[in-house]
Amino acid sequence: MSYEDGSPLSFEFLDHPADIGFRAYGPSLPGLFINCACALVSLVHDVSDITSAQRIPIAAEGSDYESLLVNFLNEVLYYIDGKRLAFGDFTIQELDDVHINCIGLGEPRDNERHRSKVVVKAVTYHQLRIAREGDHWIAEVYVDI
Amino acid sequence: MPDVRLEPIDAYRYRIPRDAAAGMRTDVIVYASALLIEQIQKDQSLTQAMNVATLPGIVGPSLAMPDIHQGYGFPIGGVAATDVDYGVVSPGGVGFDINCGVRLVRSTLTEADVRPRLKDLINQIFRDVPCGTGGEGRVKVKRGEIDDALRKGARWMVENGYGDARDAEFAEAGGALDGAIPNKVSDRAKERGTPQLGTLGSGNHFLEVQYVEEVHDRRAAAAMRLEQGQVVVLIHSGSRGLGHQICTDYVALMNKVMPNYKITLPDRQLACAPTRSPEGESYLGAMAAAANFAWANRQGILHFLRGAFRRVFSEDARLELIYDVCHNIAKRETYEVDGVRREVLVHRKGATRAFPPEHREIPSDYRTIGQPVFIPGSMGTASWVLVGQQRAMQETFGSVCHGAGRLLSRTAVRKGKDARQEQRKLEASGILVRSESRDGILEELPEAYKNVDEVIEVVHQAGLAKKVARLRPMGVIKG
Numbered sequence A: 001m002s003y004e005d006g007s008p009l010s011f012e013f014l015d016h017p018a019d020i021g022f023r024a025y026g027p028s029l030p031g032l033f034i035n036c037a038c039a040l041v042s043l044v045h046d047v048s049d050i051t052s053a054q055r056i057p058i059a060a061e062g063s064d065y066e067s068l069l070v071n072f073l074n075e076v077l078y079y080i081d082g083k084r085l086a087f088g089d090f091t092i093q094e095l096d097d098v099h100i101n102c103i104g105l106g107e108p109r110d111n112e113r114h115r116s117k118v119v120v121k122a123v124t125y126h127q128l129r130i131a132r133e134g135d136h137w138i139a140e141v142y143v144d145i
Numbered sequence B: 001m002p003d004v005r006l007e008p009i010d011a012y013r014y015r016i017p018r019d020a021a022a023g024m025r026t027d028v029i030v031y032a033s034a035l036l037i038e039q040i041q042k043d044q045s046l047t048q049a050m051n052v053a054t055l056p057g058i059v060g061p062s063l064a065m066p067d068i069h070q071g072y073g074f075p076i077g078g079v080a081a082t083d084v085d086y087g088v089v090s091p092g093g094v095g096f097d098i099n100c101g102v103r104l105v106r107s108t109l110t111e112a113d114v115r116p117r118l119k120d121l122i123n124q125i126f127r128d129v130p131c132g133t134g135g136e137g138r139v140k141v142k143r144g145e146i147d148d149a150l151r152k153g154a155r156w157m158v159e160n161g162y163g164d165a166r167d168a169e170f171a172e173a174g175g176a177l178d179g180a181i182p183n184k185v186s187d188r189a190k191e192r193g194t195p196q197l198g199t200l201g202s203g204n205h206f207l208e209v210q211y212v213e214e215v216h217d218r219r220a221a222a223a224m225r226l227e228q229g230q231v232v233v234l235i236h237s238g239s240r241g242l243g244h245q246i247c248t249d250y251v252a253l254m255n256k257v258m259p260n261y262k263i264t265l266p267d268r269q270l271a272c273a274p275t276r277s278p279e280g281e282s283y284l285g286a287m288a289a290a291a292n293f294a295w296a297n298r299q300g301i302l303h304f305l306r307g308a309f310r311r312v313f314s315e316d317a318r319l320e321l322i323y324d325v326c327h328n329i330a331k332r333e334t335y336e337v338d339g340v341r342r343e344v345l346v347h348r349k350g351a352t353r354a355f356p357p358e359h360r361e362i363p364s365d366y367r368t369i370g371q372p373v374f375i376p377g378s379m380g381t382a383s384w385v386l387v388g389q390q391r392a393m394q395e396t397f398g399s400v401c402h403g404a405g406r407l408l409s410r411t412a413v414r415k416g417k418d419a420r421q422e423q424r425k426l427e428a429s430g431i432l433v434r435s436e437s438r439d440g441i442l443e444e445l446p447e448a449y450k451n452v453d454e455v456i457e458v459v460h461q462a463g464l465a466k467k468v469a470r471l472r473p474m475g476v477i478k479g
Helices: A028-046 A065-082 B034-040 B047-052 B111-128 B145-151 B154-159 B165-169 B187-196 B218-223 B240-261 B278-316 B390-395 B411-413 B419-426 B438-443 B452-461
Strands: A012-014 A018-024 A053-059 A085-095 A098-106 A129-132 A136-144 B009-010 B013-016 B026-032 B058-069 B076-083 B101-110 B205-214 B231-237 B317-327 B328-337 B340-349 B372-375 B384-387 B432-435 B465-478
Touching: A012 A028, A012 B411, A018 A028, A018 B340, A028 A065, A028 A085, A028 A136, A053 A065, A053 A085, A065 A085, A065 A098, A065 A129, A065 A136, A065 B187, A065 B240, A098 B026, A129 B111, B013 B047, B026 B047, B034 B058, B034 B154, B034 B452, B047 B058, B047 B076, B058 B328, B058 B340, B058 B452, B101 B278, B111 B205, B111 B231, B111 B278, B111 B432, B111 B465, B145 B154, B145 B278, B154 B165, B154 B278, B165 B278, B165 B317, B187 B240, B187 B390, B205 B218, B218 B465, B231 B278, B231 B465, B240 B278, B278 B317, B278 B328, B317 B372, B372 B452, B384 B452, B411 B438, B419 B432, B432 B438, B452 B465
Parallel strands: B026 B058, B432 B465
Antiparallel strands: A012 A018, A018 A136, A053 A098, A085 A098, A129 A136, B009 B013, B013 B026, B058 B076, B076 B340, B101 B231, B101 B317, B205 B231, B205 B465, B328 B340, B372 B384, B384 B465
């Protein structure tokens, strides 16, 4: 995966009694959303070798940053689980308080190269946190597996 | 976890009074032993059970079963009934895996028959029953047929050659809930789920070959045609991507419309709408469709399992469905509450229906013993067969626990462990494990779970369900 915004640490995984979460960082809000999407992809399958053969428009709406992030990540998950796509990167075209338009760069999932790790059922609101801390953005997201 | 005011009622019951937190409309009743209540307090499950007590129109207490652990919005192992006219329906109170459940299948083989061929059998099942994590399942669904499957559930599978006529009868609700509305299921939910029909999934889903280790109630065991040493198979799976997408769609919708109904809640994952609202009714129609898909899914798995047994043991090995129960569901049921008969919507989130003897919804074979209830433990310990008892009707809206309940997080249980070594350890104790992923084995190791025997003791002693048989695993297939 590549992280074009160059943040030193993109994401890390968090513990949950039954499931799993991640904490993602970004120098900007778009950078944060991209790193959250990358964290989600890397939970589902191996991400070491993904080409950018396809460009998939991904859009979502929300009533605030929290619902926008959850709806966006669930949209990404639909393409992962429903369309069986592997995403190597994301480019955000438009992001405000209530809309996101993004392009997912990826290819059809190949069971050999993109070996499955776990089925993520959904992205949840559980202990969801999204905030600006100093000069960067941080989000904590838990998923149901 | 934050301080929670827990008042012991007796050796197996605790109460959190409704004045313990602002907004609670009712008490929380927790079913637990002294040991379990200590473990339960280590995560946020009781706070979540208190949040459930704030739901508009909740009837009776918010209930916590002894296997309760932290979930999303609702705790896992929680039961809440809401008024069908004035209450709400909460997709989070059913969960992302709608009608995740278990079915128990008896074989005509004994442990002694299977043990020498166990490795062949487990390998054959692993080949024949798709986990579905790496691709598509083997059930062929033609374009336009999926709506029929969503209406008919297990029966659709039987009609299409995936099972025996008898199979559909021996499932909760006859393997299909009335009221399924396929056009309330989004196209993307259908697209996500259809190729996964007849697959196990990952996470805590599994298929286990077991034998009856102990019989505790001879009459009930005889009615289920179970005897000591007999080989059985427990299948644990749900509605796969179809149910996950439906829950996602409706949590988003309800979050959007909640302000219109002036509902505010302490956790957005509890998002709900009045049961009688267009959104509530649409969700219940879609949820019933997902529940039916889950029964069809477990029916498909049973069909492929039969093929695997035949390939290893020839036609002598017959597999018959004992019963199939769901763990994640919302159902309209009637109970006497404070002396008045009321129709309520029972949300079971990680809980099993446990109707007592003589209940009309129990198949006639089991009418005198009570509804069969299956409680999976962990892959190294045991699972249990129980039957529902009268006190469940009086206290828990006909519900009991659904498993052992997690104790350790996935990361905590994996720490410092090697999958091959753990697999060998299980093999040395007579349990063969095959998994799509190494993490799948490590994350579901026995130490990740509470002691299932302790959990069962609580529901048995509390009079919610009665012990029938203890099952010991021999072989485990994991996604």
